Amino acid sequence: MSKYWSEITKSIEPYVCGEQPKDKKYIKLNTNESPYPPSPKVLEAIKNAANGDLRLYPDPDCDELRSTIAEYYNLNKDEIFIGNGSDEVLAFSFLTFFNTNETIVFPDISYSFYPVYAGLYNLKYRLAKLQEDFSIPISEFIGKNGGVVIPNPNAPTGRYLDVDSIKKILNCNSNKVVIIDEAYIDFGGDSVVELIKDYDNLLVIQTLSKSRSLAGIRVGFAMGNKELIQGLNRVKNSFNSYTIDRVAASAAMAAIKDEDYFKQCVEKIIKTRERIVKKLNSLGFNVIPSEANFIFITHKNYAANDLFIKLREKSVLVRYFNKEKINNYLRVSIGSDEEMDFFIEKFQEIIDEV
Numbered sequence: 001m002s003k004y005w006s007e008i009t010k011s012i013e014p015y016v017c018g019e020q021p022k023d024k025k026y027i028k029l030n031t032n033e034s035p036y037p038p039s040p041k042v043l044e045a046i047k048n049a050a051n052g053d054l055r056l057y058p059d060p061d062c063d064e065l066r067s068t069i070a071e072y073y074n075l076n077k078d079e080i081f082i083g084n085g086s087d088e089v090l091a092f093s094f095l096t097f098f099n100t101n102e103t104i105v106f107p108d109i110s111y112s113f114y115p116v117y118a119g120l121y122n123l124k125y126r127l128a129k130l131q132e133d134f135s136i137p138i139s140e141f142i143g144k145n146g147g148v149v150i151p152n153p154n155a156p157t158g159r160y161l162d163v164d165s166i167k168k169i170l171n172c173n174s175n176k177v178v179i180i181d182e183a184y185i186d187f188g189g190d191s192v193v194e195l196i197k198d199y200d201n202l203l204v205i206q207t208l209s210k211s212r213s214l215a216g217i218r219v220g221f222a223m224g225n226k227e228l229i230q231g232l233n234r235v236k237n238s239f240n241s242y243t244i245d246r247v248a249a250s251a252a253m254a255a256i257k258d259e260d261y262f263k264q265c266v267e268k269i270i271k272t273r274e275r276i277v278k279k280l281n282s283l284g285f286n287v288i289p290s291e292a293n294f295i296f297i298t299h300k301n302y303a304a305n306d307l308f309i310k311l312r313e314k315s316v317l318v319r320y321f322n323k324e325k326i327n328n329y330l331r332v333s334i335g336s337d338e339e340m341d342f343f344i345e346k347f348q349e350i351i352d353e354v
């Protein structure tokens with residue numbers, strides 16, 4: 001704390017991301033990155049983009065990248081907004097659509113960045129209570145809300161909400177923006193992006209960080225009615241005109257265009273997930289149904305925090321949240337088959353030791 005900090009800086013509670021330790025080599029199953037490299041075409045595009053044009057500012061509107069995404073999702077270019085990772089898109093969205101005198105709502109177990117943005121902008125929020133099995137009750141989102149934010153599938157639980165349920169939430173919040181954060185939608189769920197045509201209050205946010213193996217490049221995007229997008233642009237252009245650099249834009253375009261490679265990676269991850277779920281079940285774990293590239297697990301005989309520490313000692317990093325309701329769970333990203341076998345092996349060792 002410094003006397004030079006503004007009141008807001010003193011009061012905010014910044015987000016803490018999953019650790020990226022450098023002391024030794026770990027099997028990283030803690031931040032939901034892809035175990036597979038980006039498409040070779042992406043690497044090629046990055047090399048080609050590293051040229052003399054880097055002396056020039058990039059296109060502030062990311063026109064070409066927006067066209068690429070528009071084509072992919074059968075949308076109009078002006079229904080797309082690009083940001084420096086979907087975290088930035090979320091941060092801009094909270095400022096663009098929510099008012100300080102109203103109360104927004106998101107699940108009580110959810111992406112822990114949402115309360116951080118709310119704190120930063122001084123927004124009031126209500127936490128929608130999830131069921132015991134972490135499913136999302138629609139009833140919690142009915143009523144007078146200042147806006148709604150739901151990750152689908154939810155993080156860190158992996159639970160998925162079907163399109164009809166989201167329609168109901170959109171219908172009963174027709175005067176407010178409903179943000180569906182689809183960071184993990186490619187791992188088994190159906191996107192609600194098609195509903196944009198019917199619902200002018202829907203904003204769908206996606207990222208290239210998970211299913212397209214590009215967490216290191218920082219590209220996310222929002223899709224919605226063009227007036228929502230215009231609002232986002234007003235806010236973005238009040239911060240920074242050039243949030244996406246030339247290299248990132250080229251990489252992102254190549255990633256979206258290489259659909260075959262993307263599908264292969266996603267299919268492999270889903271297959272590994274299903275295999276590991278079965279294994280964990282046979283070891284006595286309760287695994288929450290997941291449509292994401294991670295699983296949320298608990299064991300009635302072993303404390304999650306102990307398992308977390310012991311796994312770390314054995315060079316496996318998973319995510320543990322010391323938070324009410326979920327403090328006996330571990331979130332485990334789906335790695336490659338080899339990584340997941342190593343993880344199961346270490347688990348087995350820990351179980352045998354106690």
Ligand SMILES: *Cc1c(COP(=O)(O)O)cnc(C)c1O
Nearest residue numbers: 085086087111151183207209220
């Ligand atoms: C990973 C994640 C994001 C952020 O992704 P970036 O595009 O890398 O910023 C957003 N929402 C949820 C729920 C996530 O898990």
